[in-house]
Amino acid sequence: MKRLLISTVTAFALSALPAMSEQVSRTHGGDTYLAGDTVTQSLSATGDVFAAGSVVTTSGTTSGDTHIAGYNVDIGTQTGGDVYAAGSSVRIDAPVGEDITAAGFSVRSTVDAVTSGNLRFFGRSLIIEGPVSGAVTAFGSSVHLNAPVSGDAWIAAETVTFGSEAQIGGRLTLTTPDEQSVPSRVIPADRITYEEFDRGDMWREFDRSWDAVDMPMLPVWLSLFSTFIVAAIFLLVVAAISLTFAGPRVEKMRKRVTRQPLQTFVLGVIGLSALFGMVPVTALTIVGIPFVPFAVLLIIVAWTLGYLLATYALARRVLVAFNGPEDPSMALKLGVIALAILVVGILNFIPFVGWVVNYTLVLLGVGAITAALLSTFITDPDPALDIDMQEPIDD
Structure with a gap:
């Protein structure tokens, strides 16, 4: 399973x-x-x-x-x-x-x-x-x-x-x-x-x-480390797939996380609230009860992708701060993602602070995804405003 x-x-x-x-x-x-x-x-x-x-x-x-x-x-x-x-x-x-x-x-x-x-x-x-x-x-x-x-x-x-x-x-x-x-x-x-x-x-x-299965006994620290390694590999695989199939869209969402963090955070709260609210609303329709598992699965997917996107955005920001290339290779992108996952994972062992950091990353990532989805269905008014609101040109 x-x-x-x-x-x-x-x-x-x-x-x-x-x-x-x-x-x-x-x-x-x-x-x-x-x-x-x-x-x-x-x-x-x-x-x-x-x-x-x-x-x-x-x-x-x-x-x-x-x-x-x-x-x-x-x-x-x-x-x-x-x-x-x-x-x-x-x-x-x-x-x-x-x-x-x-x-x-x-x-x-x-x-x-x-x-x-x-x-x-x-x-x-x-x-x-x-x-x-x-x-x-x-x-x-x-x-x-x-x-x-x-x-x-x-x-x-x-x-x-x-x-x-x-x-x-x-x-x-x-x-x-x-x-x-x-x-x-x-x-x-x-x-x-x-x-x-x-x-x-x-x-x-x-x-x-x-509980009845005779599993190999490992020290607690080794079990935790093994679980972390498996999770990190899984996230790296998802990152590689996303960057391969939707590289430009991922880059656009990444830039939004770093350039508009407050607005993106608010959109993340709205987007995640809408996803969680979908579960009881779907169940209340009675006919939608069979689709509740898919709503839960959508929350898991959004949570995972949001966390990974914000971690990637943070890693790229740090890379540029240390005079790294603006357009790194795929290998370097995956390398900084792996390092970021390691650092953020270690933060989980810090009481309260680790939870706040990780949850903030989820909201930032979900916010960027929400903004991308909204831009798909709502026409961007900025070009029209730029034309209509420009200052008159003096002769």
Whole structure:
């Protein structure tokens, strides 16, 4: 789940960049990055694939992992590694060399989606038609299994149905409101464990199950350091993606942070308040309740991008103060970002002061993003004012 979350946030970070009518494709470090409103790509990749858009459709092959987020996602790429996908509708219809982890309102694997590892589906309507060599984990409102599963299966849902091709080679743990009949052709009754369906108890037990995992014991300081390193690498990856796909827009927002800090701070308060207010307002509409998780995800994305943008702006300001170049190379930009993340991270260990500094950075970054979005929808009146309010020229 952690890997799915990181992949999803990274992909939504791509989609949160300024809207692009045309598809953008770039290869960097052996990995392939795709973004756009509608992404349609036949791949022949040797590394990992990252894609984000409103509608994402892929085909071809990749030797690495596939990470895709969008509204409608159709993965027809034969993947040598893992597949991580998130969206409203997710469809996987090509072989996968390792594991599949996918989340959405509607998630489906077709008969062509042969999974060599484990399959994990989370969503409202889940359909599994592709054979699975490993184990299956499916959490949803309705689950339909119509494929052979070589390993164990854990299905937690309100309704569970089995197709003619369904067969489970290991054990089946069935978590449903009522005990349901499972055909003997799917699995013998002595290999089925029934559990009462209770959302609260289920998630509490799922959370407690991590305590039973025998994890390698590390000193506290080493655990904290490892967590910081992982977070720093993640932020650097997001920074590299943003500077690659939207360099001019990022530079414009960076300059706003340093040149108009007070106004940008106020806009950050307004923008962040609007995002947090979206959650209860969306829930109150009743029909918007399914979109509450997306509103929460938008807050996380805005918080992360805002923090990173303001940290980058601060780092560039310091670089110029020490006689650094006005237009540094990409390597130098990432270097100063890494150093800034380290310094700001260390400040977190200072009580109160660290929290104030980090929260201020978030508000400055969100303010710059808010200003950029407002300028997109509201015409800038400055050019007209410059003409109308200019002083008369003396003859």
